[in-house]
Amino acid sequence: MNIFLVIVIFFLGASVGSFVNVLVSRSIAGSDWLRGRSQCERCGKPLAWYDMIPLLSFAIYRGKSRCCKRSLSMAHPIVEGLFGMLFVWWLLVGFIFFQLATAPWTIVQPIFWLGIGILLLMIMVADATYGVILMPFIYISIIWIYGYRFALAISGTYQWTDLGITLLSGVLSFGFLQALHVITKGRGMGDGDPYLAFVTGSLLSGIAAFWGMLSAFILGAVWGIGLILLSLKKMSQTIPFGPFLVIGCLITLLVIRF
Ligand SMILES: [Zn+2]
Numbered sequence: 001m002n003i004f005l006v007i008v009i010f011f012l013g014a015s016v017g018s019f020v021n022v023l024v025s026r027s028i029a030g031s032d033w034l035r036g037r038s039q040c041e042r043c044g045k046p047l048a049w050y051d052m053i054p055l056l057s058f059a060i061y062r063g064k065s066r067c068c069k070r071s072l073s074m075a076h077p078i079v080e081g082l083f084g085m086l087f088v089w090w091l092l093v094g095f096i097f098f099q100l101a102t103a104p105w106t107i108v109q110p111i112f113w114l115g116i117g118i119l120l121l122m123i124m125v126a127d128a129t130y131g132v133i134l135m136p137f138i139y140i141s142i143i144w145i146y147g148y149r150f151a152l153a154i155s156g157t158y159q160w161t162d163l164g165i166t167l168l169s170g171v172l173s174f175g176f177l178q179a180l181h182v183i184t185k186g187r188g189m190g191d192g193d194p195y196l197a198f199v200t201g202s203l204l205s206g207i208a209a210f211w212g213m214l215s216a217f218i219l220g221a222v223w224g225i226g227l228i229l230l231s232l233k234k235m236s237q238t239i240p241f242g243p244f245l246v247i248g249c250l251i252t253l254l255v256i257r258f
Helices: 003-029 056-060 075-097 105-130 135-154 160-183 193-204 207-229 242-257
Strands: none
Touching: 003 075, 003 105, 056 075, 075 105, 105 135, 105 193, 105 242, 135 160, 135 193, 160 193, 160 207, 193 207, 193 242, 207 242
């Protein structure tokens, strides 16, 4: 594999990550997704293009804004790096399990997996930084997954019973977290987490949905206990569960494919 291509795809991913940061913060602020120029997060001055080069701007100005020399959030380089890695993974590893060999699936299958990867990372970033599950991204993910599998079923590439199992896996995952949400009166589980579980459960489908959920709980428990031991959180404080659902889902996808 050409190293130049890998670097290009990494920065392409990092640029998508940079754009996702803007989309997520505008969604949280309730402002228009596409209108308005990017501004300095500290003083509000408009940014020039060379302030917005993913990762490089942050590195060159050493994490400070060029206009007012104040520290910028570490969330930017972390998110850009995550998206860069997603794209490199998709290019280097993903193509091993993109096995549909007939048109148009040779093209549609890689696009589907890159798209759902972007959506899940977006949901994870929003939950990790703001503690909210952004419902517009959940709806888009549901349409993305069911649209793809429905089209596969119509073309005969996917069994209709598999589509039924997908739906059942999503509903059971949703129901399990919704039950926890009700039992703990919203303290153990947020409002949006069951909907995210519907997405990850549908994507994994079948027994994999169970493994994904179990991984999420184990990761969440390890993380929570770690934070308490390090005295960073008290027992009564909650941590967002969305990131664990997403990471558990990604780990399960990797494990069941290899
Ligand atoms: Zn500034």
